[in-house]
Amino acid sequence: MYHSLYFPFMELSGVMLMGLVIWIGGGRLFDGYIEWGVLVAMLQYVPRFFMPIRDIADRFMTLQVAMASSERIFELLKAEPEPEGGDHRPEEVRGEIEFQNVWFAYVDEDWILKDVSFRVDAGNSLALVGATGAGKSTIINLVCGFYPIQKGAILVDGVDIREWDPEELRRCVGVVQQDVFLFAGDIETNISLGSPDVSDERVRQAANVVPDVNRDRPSPVDDPECGQDTGSA
Ligand SMILES: Nc1ncnc2c1ncn2[C@@H]1O[C@H](COP(=O)(O)OP(=O)(O)OP(=O)(O)O)[C@@H](O)[C@H]1O
Ligand SMILES: [Mg+2]
Structure with a gap:
């Protein structure tokens, strides 16, 4: 908003000042008060005058971006650590899910799920x-x-999720998000989410299931740019 008003305003001021210099300077030149050189010098000073002002606006924008980023960093630092959770780690997961009279709100009593x-x-x-x-x-x-x-x-498999080891519980749930988010890095990192437990073979298997990954390229998994426009990886 600030940027979209400030820059056109500065551009307009610059052009108007230039016009004024030509108008007044041109008049003076014909009246013989000033030389050609003075007018040309003045015309070159106008952009130089506006250059630092524009620089200040640029710095201000960088500062705003930095402030937004630092706000997120502080938010993260302030975040409460997740409760430890239970230690239920079954040998085999069947995948039965049951909700029993669940009430949930993200904020106070603004219920998203009611019973x-x-x-x-x-x-x-x-x-x-x-x-x-x-x-x-x-x-x-x-x-x-x-x-x-x-x-x-x-309950998952008849056991309250509060009794489950959170890591184990999340390991057996696969979520495909509606909003695609790509992490900076290559497709391999995006598929394995950086987990060293996921072998190259499994990453390749997953990549082959996704029809959008460009298989004409020599190695879609190692190619960082391939992920930019495919999305579904
Ligand atoms: N992290 C959050 N903090 C606060 N409110 C949230 C949060 N995430 C979602 N909500 C609110 O909870 C409600 C349910 O959101 P949810 O994302 O579950 O809806 P949805 O059924 O998946 O919708 P969609 O069809 O758009 O995906 C919405 O009113 C949303 O604004
Ligand atoms: Mg949704």
Whole structure:
């Protein structure tokens, strides 16, 4: 906003000043008060006068960007550490999910889920359909234990997720986000999310399942630019 007003205003002022110099200087030149050289010098001084002013605006913008970034850094530093969670680490996960009278709000009592109960047996599918903001993504976030619920219980394989080891719980949930986010780096890092446990072979397998990854390139996985426009990786 500031930028879009400031720059056109400075441009306009510069052009107007230039016009004024030509207008007045031209008159004086014909009256014989000044030489040609003086007019030319004045015309060259005008842009030089505006250059530092424009520089100040540029610095101000950099400062604003830095302030926005530092705000995010401080937000992160202030964030409360996640509760430890339980230590339930089953040998085998069946994948049964049950919500028992779940109440959840991101902020105070602004309930997103009110007394939600459902059960998905292992091996079954469930499609959640609802308007934007109804709370579909919230349900997935809750299954992964990203937010603590206020009332009720969420059970995975019959065990409350608060008793699960959070790492183990999240390891067995695969989420495909509706908003695509690519981390800086190559496609391999984006597929494996930087986890050393994911082998090259598995990354390649995953890349081959995604139809958008450009397979004509010699090695889609190692090519950092390939990810910029494909999105789905
Ligand atoms: N991190 C958050 N903090 C506060 N409120 C949030 C947060 N995430 C989502 N909400 C709010 O919770 C409500 C449910 O959001 P959610 O993303 O679950 O909806 P959705 O059903 O997935 O919608 P969409 O169809 O647009 O994906 C919305 O009103 C949203 O504004
Ligand atoms: Mg959503």
